[in-house]
Amino acid sequence: MVDWIILAGISLVSITFAVQWLLPRRRIRAADFGLSLSSSLDDAVFLFDGDTLISHSDIALAGLDCVxxxxxxxxxxxRDFPAFPETPDAVRAEGSLTISAIDCTVEREVVCEWIDGIVRVQLRDVAGKDPKPRDHNDPIRLVMDRAPYPVWLLDHSGTVRWCNAAYVSLVRKARGPDADLTAPLFPARVDEVPLGRKTRMSITAGDGNAKLWFDLTHVEHEQGHLFYAVDINAIVEAEIAQRKFVQTMTKTFAQLSIGLAIFDRNRQLALFNPALIDLTTLPPDFLSCRPSLSGFFDRLRDQHMMPEPKNYRSWRRQMNDLLEAAQDGNYQETWSLPSGSVYSVSGRPHPDGAVAFLFEDITAEITLTRRxxxxxxxxxxxxDKLADAIIVFADDGSLAFTNYAYQLLWGESDEAGFEPVTVLDITRQWQEHCLATPVLGEIRDFVEMRDNRAEWSAEIQMRNGMHLTCTASPIQNGATIVRFTAIDRVGTENKMSKISA
Structure with missing residues (x-):
């Protein structure tokens, strides 16, 4: 019985081995590209024989159109993988290709493999996996993905082949979240951005009103053209603000009657107003050519619009001194021109080493002052020709002026008559030469009064025995005139003669 059981077991094992031997064998190679591999369960896989699709994974066409x-x-x-080969022949030539998405934020890549005449295309998720080395055709991606300014590669056909995250963010800001990254955001013509120097360009934001400004740098690359963009919106806004400020200041200066000439740190004319043309008679085309400081004053000298110097060398030294004084902000001079006009010229320092000169025609003021x-x-x-002693007080009670007879009578000099003294000081001086009298106090009160003032007279006596009639009269603008007349004219004339002698 035991022998039969052993024989039956041996027969069963033999039959099992025989069946396994007779069954068709699977190709071991299939494990390298089978659609049911554990590594491809969540990835889309396509198999091509030439250009024809022969198989695909179950999720390959999920969310895609018919392929x-x-x-x-x-x-x-x-759209996401512009470097995907145009034909399977490119995969055959390379054997294996790994294609990264143009948008570095897309955590997927395409792997193409040539396997015994069959092309296997796999869209796999790279999130959470160890990053693989990029191929030699994409050497700048790892360096530029985190760059704070947009960088992109434009191929020879004018299509964006690669870009960094900053460029992607800029495209979505300008064109929306579903924008095509392969279409160039900036002008597609490469010759619009010359090699070796920055080119300022702008793009329109999503609303169509705001403009974003960048400095573009163009670098040649073996796969096309590499571009760098630097955000200069702050610079452009500052330039616009400065330009508006200059325009505002120019409009303001245009209304001034004072001539203005501002020279920059290089001593060239940077700004002038129309009044400068009128005052200096310099032609506008000459001023518009931004002459130098020395050229400007040379032209003024040729036009006889500044005092004629005795010799040119001393005049040149004077101009150098003028510039140094203007830089310190203490240059002030009055020019009497050969034409009879009088100009007030002043120099003022400005920020960043600039100097401003102001030209003001003060001929009318000088003429009025002289008159x-x-x-x-x-x-x-x-x-001074009058015989009566006269003194005039201003409305505030200060001494205005006196005549020669007053100075003789009270012993005051001409210079003393114009000193800023008050009516109180004057009456105290009179008190020293007169006998005690309330008239002097009444004169003081009358000078300080503002209303109900009428002319009045009183008699006072000096210590030398002379009797005087003192007359106080109001005049315009609140001023007061006080006149002293001698009562004994014969005696007074003799005493006046003795004083004169």
Whole structure:
């Protein structure tokens, strides 16, 4: 019985081995590219024989349109993977290709493999996996993905082949979240951005009103053209603000009657107003050419619009001194021109080493001042011819002026008559020469009064025995004139003669 059991077991084992031997064997190679591999359960896998799709994984077409051949798949992948080969021959030539997404934020990649005439295309998720080395055709990606400024690679056909995260963010800001990254954000013509120097360009933001400004740098690359963009919006806004400020200041300066000439740190004319043309008679085209400081004053000298120097060398030294004084902010001078005009010229320092010169025509003021002084001299000479002693007080009670007879009578000099003294000081001086009298206090009160003032007279006696009639009269603008007349004219004339002698 035991022998039969042993024989039956041996027979069963033999039959099992025989069946296994007779069954068709699976190709071991299939384990390298089978669709049911554990590594590809969550990835889309396509198998191509030439251009024809022969098989795909269950999730390969999820969310995609119908794919029948290689060109259909390339059309589906070209937006995110513009480097996907145009034909399977490129995969055959390389053997294996790993293609990264143009958007570095897309954590997927495409792997193409050539396996015994069959092309296997796998879309796999790279999130959480160890990063693999990039191929030699994409050497800058690892370095530039985290760059704070946009960088992109434009191929020879004018399509964006690669870009970094900053470029992706900029495209989505300008064109929306679903924008095509392969379409160049900036002008596609490469010759618009010359090699070796920065080129300022702008793009329009999503709302169509705001502009974003960048400095573009163009570098040649073996796969096309590499571009760098630097955000200069702050610089452009500052330039616009400065330009508006200059325009505002120019409009303001245009209304001034004072000529303005501002020279920059290089001593070239940077800004002038129309009044400068009127005052200096310099032609506008000359001023618009931004002459130098020395050229500007040379032209003024040629136009006889500044005092003629005795010799040119001393005049040149004077101009150097003028510039140094203007830099310190203490240059102030009055120019009497050969034409008879009088200009007030001042220099003022400006920020960043600039210097501003102000030209003001003060001919009318000088003429008025001279005329006023002439009239004052005439009036003083007339008062000096009068026999009565006269003193005038201003509305605030200060001494305005006196005549020669007053100075003789009270012993005051001409210089003392114009000192800023008050009516209180004057009456105290009179008190020293007069006997005690309330008239002097009444004069003081009358000078300080503002209302109900009428002319009045009183008699006072000096210590030398002379009797005087003192007359106080109000005049315009609150001023007061006080006149002293001698009562005994014969005696007074003799005493006046003795005083004169």
């Amino acid at each position: 029948n051949d290689w060109h259909d798949l390339r059309r589906m992948l070209q 006023f002084r002439s009239e004052m001299d005439l009036m003083q000479s007339i008062l």
